[in-house]
Amino acid sequence: MSNNMQGTNGKAQRAGTRANGDSSGGVQSVDRAVRVLEILAASGGSGVSEVAAELEVHKSTAFRLLAALEDRGLVEQNSDRGKYQLGFGILRLASAIPMRLGLVRQSRPLLDELAAQIGETVNLAVIREQYAVNVAEALGPSAISAQTWMGQLTPLHATSSGKILLAHLDRAQRDDVLEVAGQPRLTEATITSRSALEKQLEQALSDGYASTFEEYEVGLNAVAVPVRDHTGGVVAAVSVSGPAFRLVPDQMREVAAALQVAGSQISRRLGHLGS
Known part of the structure; x- marks a missing residue:
């Protein structure tokens, strides 16, 4: 009975979305594909006719959805x-979740320690398509507690974490990402020139850290370093951000040095054995 109620509620919500004009053919197809996965998860196995009946669509539509999901191994x-x-494609997707959770779990105490040491906001970010997304955060005693970056998608070209991940x-891969994302101007200091950004990325590789000076938000400076996993690949960036009047350019090298220690410690927790 609960499954039927959930299905009824889901259909009502989707009908409401369509009534509000927020849906399109593409979104409807995605919605139906997700419903197929839910149906198979609940039933353990269903035929085309059963899936079509659950979705209230023609068998040919259900077959096309199943074929597309089969092509992806889902x-x-x-x-x-x-x-x-x-x-088994479902397992491939799900396997990324423990990695992300493990990254946050292993990083948490070191982020808290660094935030207390430096007194500013510390974030852990990973790349997601053409954005850097912040997956963990620690606020230092000097941080403005009303400001939070948790869960936010931030532009790669205008943030310190984004620059490290791009570098x-x-x-x-970089060309593909920047072709989609572009380099929109967010403040007067935003780097909108591709050649200028490339020079900064090369410098970040050389220095081991990247910094931004009011490029994403007026009055906000930041610096970030990479985090590596057991393969040596960069899987995240850890950053410190704060008001421009406190986190001044002359401090960046000193803050970056503390960040690099924390980044190395997190990397070791993830199995990285390099320096």
């Missing part, structure tokens, strides 16, 4: 008269 046909079940992408 569903597969079993030997039970062609019924579909969840595929450690290979050239082809």
